[in-house]
Every structure is written in C-alpha cells, then in structure tokens.
Amino acid sequence: MSENPVFRVTTKILFAPIIVYGLYVQFHGDFGPGGGFQAGVIIAAAFILYGLVFGMAALRRLAPPKIVAVFMAIGVLLYSGVGVANLLLGGNFLDYNTIDHHDPAHGQHIGILLVEAGVGITVTSVMMVLFFAFASYGDPKADEERP
Amino acid sequence: MSIVMINIFLVTMMVVIAVMVLRTRRLFAAIVMTGAYSLISAAMFVNLDAVDVAFTEAAVGAGISTVLLLAAMARLPAEEKPVKRNQIGPMIIVAIVGILLVTAVVALPPFGAPDSPVHTHVGPRYIAESYSKLHIPNAVTTVLASYRGFDTLGETIVIFAAGLGVVLLLAGHTKTAPAPHQPAVKTVKAKTKTAPKSQKASKKKAGAKKTGKRGAKKGGAS
Numbered sequence: 001m002s003e004n005p006v007f008r009v010t011t012k013i014l015f016a017p018i019i020v021y022g023l024y025v026q027f028h029g030d031f032g033p034g035g036g037f038q039a040g041v042i043i044a045a046a047f048i049l050y051g052l053v054f055g056m057a058a059l060r061r062l063a064p065p066k067i068v069a070v071f072m073a074i075g076v077l078l079y080s081g082v083g084v085a086n087l088l089l090g091g092n093f094l095d096y097n098t099i100d101h102h103d104p105a106h107g108q109h110i111g112i113l114l115v116e117a118g119v120g121i122t123v124t125s126v127m128m129v130l131f132f133a134f135a136s137y138g139d140p141k142a143d144e145e146r147p
Numbered sequence: 148m149s150i151v152m153i154n155i156f157l158v159t160m161m162v163v164i165a166v167m168v169l170r171t172r173r174l175f176a177a178i179v180m181t182g183a184y185s186l187i188s189a190a191m192f193v194n195l196d197a198v199d200v201a202f203t204e205a206a207v208g209a210g211i212s213t214v215l216l217l218a219a220m221a222r223l224p225a226e227e228k229p230v231k232r233n234q235i236g237p238m239i240i241v242a243i244v245g246i247l248l249v250t251a252v253v254a255l256p257p258f259g260a261p262d263s264p265v266h267t268h269v270g271p272r273y274i275a276e277s278y279s280k281l282h283i284p285n286a287v288t289t290v291l292a293s294y295r296g297f298d299t300l301g302e303t304i305v306i307f308a309a310g311l312g313v314v315l316l317l318a319g320h321t322k323t324a325p326a327p328h329q330p331a332v333k334t335v336k337a338k339t340k341t342a343p344k345s346q347k348a349s350k351k352k353a354g355a356k357k358t359g360k361r362g363a364k365k366g367g368a369s
Contacts, residue, residue, distance in 0.1 A: 083296075093297070096296075105280065130313055
C-alpha cells in the first residue's frame, strides 16, 4: 500500500483504461493480435495494480476472492459448455458450424467469441487468485476472505 | 541486415541478463532482471513476426510473474544462501543437455524454410481457409480457438487446475498450522518475519473454527 499521491492518482486514472484495453484485446482478437489469454492477463493486471497501490484490503473489497475463485470455474464451464451445446445441436464437440446451420462462418464467429470469453474469464480470475494467494500468504486478516 | 543486427543485440542482452541473474545473490535484483529478460524475449518475438506470442510474453512474463515473484519474495530472506556443495554432477548434466540441444538445433530445417514440415502439413490449409471460409483475418485466432479448439480447452483447464492447486495449497495455511509442522517452520528460521506472529494469531482462531469451516470450504472449492 502506497501513500504516495502520484501512485494513487495514476492508478485511479489508469484503472478503467487498462480494463477497456483488455476488453479491446479480448474482442478484437479476430482481427489483430490478442485473444482470451492476453486480455485476461491485462484485465488481471489492472486489479493487481489496484491491489499494489491501495492495499490488499481494498482489493478484497473491490473483488472478493470467493467470487473471483468461482469465476475460474465459470470460464472453463463456458468453454466446455459451448462444446456440449455443439454436441446437442448435432455436431462434434467444439464444432461451431452447428451454432448457425445456414451460415457456418457466422456460427464459427459466435463459437470463437464465446470460447475466447471463457478463456479470458478463467485467465483473469486465476491470475487474480494467484495474486491473492501469494500477496496475502501468512496474513491472518485475509483468512476470512480466502477463496 | 538491420534485423540481423537487432537480433544479435537482443540475444547478447538475453545472455548478459541470464548470466547476471545467475551471478547475483540478491533475490530482488534477480526477479527484476528476469522481468527484463522476458521483455527482451518479447521484442525478439516481435522480430520473428510472432506478435501474439510477444504480447503474451510481455504481459505474463514481464508483468504478472514479476509481481507474483516479488509477492512471494516478501516472505523470504532477501539474499540467496551461498551454495557450498560440489557442483560437478550438475555441471555434467547441464553440459550433456546443452550439447544435445545444440545438435538438435543443427538438425532443424533452416529458419523460415518453405519445405519444412510446419509449412507443408495442415498449416497452408488453415492459412488459406481462415479468411475465405471463416472470414476471420487473424489466422492465429482461428487456429487457436477453432481448428485447435480442443487443445485450447486443455490449456484453459491446465490454468484452472493451476489456480485451484495454489488455492488449495496456500489458502488456509495460517488457519490450520498443525502442531507437527511447527518444528519444520522453525528450522527454516524466523527469517520469515510474519510467520511466527501469524501462526500464533491463527492458532487462536483455528482452534474453534478449524474442523468445520475448513472442511466446508474445501468441499466448496473443489
């Protein structure tokens, strides 16, 4: 935790743009470099910066570790859920063509979007959980909030 | 020509930083230099036209892992213990592995060779179909999420498992602090400043809540 006003003001200014940039990387992955992994790390970096500057207690209020830990599983479930949905729609596992039978390319777009979202959710929450675990290791105050 | 010069510069920097990381005994310096190493490898990947990989390397290698290592370092003594053991055995192993790697590199097809297996197997089909069939200009994304979707699912599960493993290993460390483990902690030495205090504090708490709550939490997490 830093009392330095430069860090605090800079973090407050940068926090939202970093997340917006992460979302840009997430959803622009079809056209430029990027995708779920990179976006997840960038979004997690915004939260980690917040935690470094304002302290772990503030970060725990902003993003409760228990909820973040649940999102680890939600990402994987979203990814594999798309695969199961493809099975139910009559195709192979992760065969996105089945999402839109009239226009397979459109189905691929939706499938890739959902799958990348799943990757992004999992990577973001895992990175944050790792930071929580390492940064508050041995801190008895953090026990109540552990995932 | 200029690209070759840049490559030589980057590789030299990487070697210099690697040697410096090995030489230094201060963990803080070693961690920061590891971050710099990652950033230089990211520049290297940009030079190789692997922008997606460079992006990941810069974000994960130089950003997150540096922060995680620093957070872990806060629980450790600031300096590495000097190694006294005989190091001939490890040296021989490193030399053998190094020789094997160099021979493997010599046997690889030349960089960018059009007739190498990478460029003659399924690669051309992916590159050709990515835009004409799927209407997605970035072939990396189509390969990652669609053609090789199953692999990426596996990767995501690996990341999930890593997160879960860290949660199960590190979370609740202060809570349980069972008696048999205490001597082990003490031999590591009280250099870890927070350990003794937190253990005392957690013991008070742990007594009442340990069994019921821990059990319930573990069930919830897994």
